[in-house]
Each structure stands twice: as structure tokens, then as C-alpha cells.
Amino acid sequence: MPTDPKDALRASVRAAQKRYEAEAHAARQVRRDAFTKAQEEGLSLRDIGEAVGLHHSRVGQIIEGK
Numbered sequence: 672m673p674t675d676p677k678d679a680l681r682a683s684v685r686a687a688q689k690r691y692e693a694e695a696h697a698a699r700q701v702r703r704d705a706f707t708k709a710q711e712e713g714l715s716l717r718d719i720g721e722a723v724g725l726h727h728s729r730v731g732q733i734i735e736g737k
Contacts, residue, residue, distance in 0.1 A: 699733075702733065703733055703734060703736065706719055706730055706733055706734050707734050710734060715727070716728075716730045716731050716734075
């Protein structure tokens with residue numbers, strides 16, 4: 672039975688999506704760790720938010736893991 676020539680393309684797309692998800696997860700964790708450390712060392716949520724262009728409530732959500 673001949674294989675569909677698009678199978679390799681589908682596999683490539685799935686691999687790219689899996690890589691994206693893994694890298695995005697890692698990046699979110701790095702950001703969360705940096706925000707947490709900054710807060711622990713004295714920056715307020717507002718300070719962090721101003722530095723990265725996010726609302727302070729969003730910074731709090733990120734630190735909480737939401």
C-alpha cells in the first residue's frame with residue numbers, strides 16, 4: 672500500500688508543534704521564576720509590570736501560576 676506523500680509533512684508539523692509547546696512551557700517557567708525572584712528581592716508587582724509592560728494583576732497571576 673503506497674504511503675501518502677503528505678505523511679512526512681504531517682509528521683513535521685506535529686514535531687514542530689510539540690517543540691513549540693515544550694519551549695513555550697520552559698519559557699513560561701523561566702519568566703515565572705524571574706518574576707518570583709524579583710518580588711522576593713523587593714520589587715512590587717507594579718514595578719515588575721512596568722518593567723515588562725504587563726498590568727500588575729497579570730504579574731500576580733503569573734507568579735501564582737495562572
